[in-house]
Amino acid sequence: MFVVFKFKKGFGMVEVLVGASIISLTLMGLVSLGQNYLKISNRNNEALQATFLLEESLEAVRLLRDDDWDVNIATLSSETDYFIIFNGSQFEATTTYGLIDGLFERKIVVSDVFRDPNDIIVPVGTLDDGIKKITAQVSWNSPSGTTTKSISTYLADIAN
Numbered sequence: 759m760f761v762v763f764k765f766k767k768g769f770g771m772v773e774v775l776v777g778a779s780i781i782s783l784t785l786m787g788l789v790s791l792g793q794n795y796l797k798i799s800n801r802n803n804e805a806l807q808a809t810f811l812l813e814e815s816l817e818a819v820r821l822l823r824d825d826d827w828d829v830n831i832a833t834l835s836s837e838t839d840y841f842i843i844f845n846g847s848q849f850e851a852t853t854t855y856g857l858i859d860g861l862f863e864r865k866i867v868v869s870d871v872f873r874d875p876n877d878i879i880v881p882v883g884t885l886d887d888g889i890k891k892i893t894a895q896v897s898w899n900s901p902s903g904t905t906t907k908s909i910s911t912y913l914a915d916i917a918n
Contacts, residue, residue, distance in 0.1 A: 801900060804861070805907070808896040811864050812909045815894035818842045818849035819866060819913060827915040831890060834868040841865050842894075867893045871912065879912075888915040 819842070822830035830851070834840060840851040842864055851866065858864055869891040872883035879886075895908040 797901075804898060804900065805905070807859075808862060808898060808905075808907050811858060811862055811896045812894050812907055815842050815864055815866055815896075816892065816909065816911055818844075819851075819892050819894075821849055822851065823913055823915070827917055831868070831913065831915070832887070834890075836868060836870045839865045839867060861898050863897045865895050867895070869893065888918060889913065 819831070825848070834851060838853065840853060841856055842849055843852055843854075843856060844850075855863075871886045871889040871891055872880055873886050874880045874883045890913050891910060892913050893908055893910040895906060897904055897906040899905075
């Protein structure tokens with residue numbers, strides 16, 4: 759007994775179209791996945807660079823302190839935004855706005871430090887001229903809006 763199959767015309771073409779569609783969807787998914795990976799990678803690179811800029815800011819302020827506290831640190835106005843720049847031979851704090859790599863805004867704020875009678879740092883008390891609070895901040899525009907990272911430390915006049 760023989761069974762005879764009758765194929766309808768164009769059935770092979772439908773199989774080719776379905777196969778091509780599956781391959782196309784798979785490739786489109788992989789390309790989309792690759793694009794998302796690149797976006798996330800770029801955001802992580804920006805966050806990492808911002809972290810390095812924060813650390814560099816604090817190191818620059820320490821260098822300024824070590825060079826001359828009375829000239830470089832004590833003269834900075836409290837609660838004023840200062841931008842750390844490298845002038846080719848050394849760091850300096852300036853009020854002139856500038857971007858790093860056309861993307862990052864880096865600034866520091868110097869705050870006065872006050873102590874209570876027990877020598878504990880408090881918001882209001884006796885001014886401690888030998889210590890300043892330094893807050894470094896790095897901001898940049900990202901697809902989700904402006905991203906900001908900051909770090910603070912206390913800086914002492916170790917020469918006196």
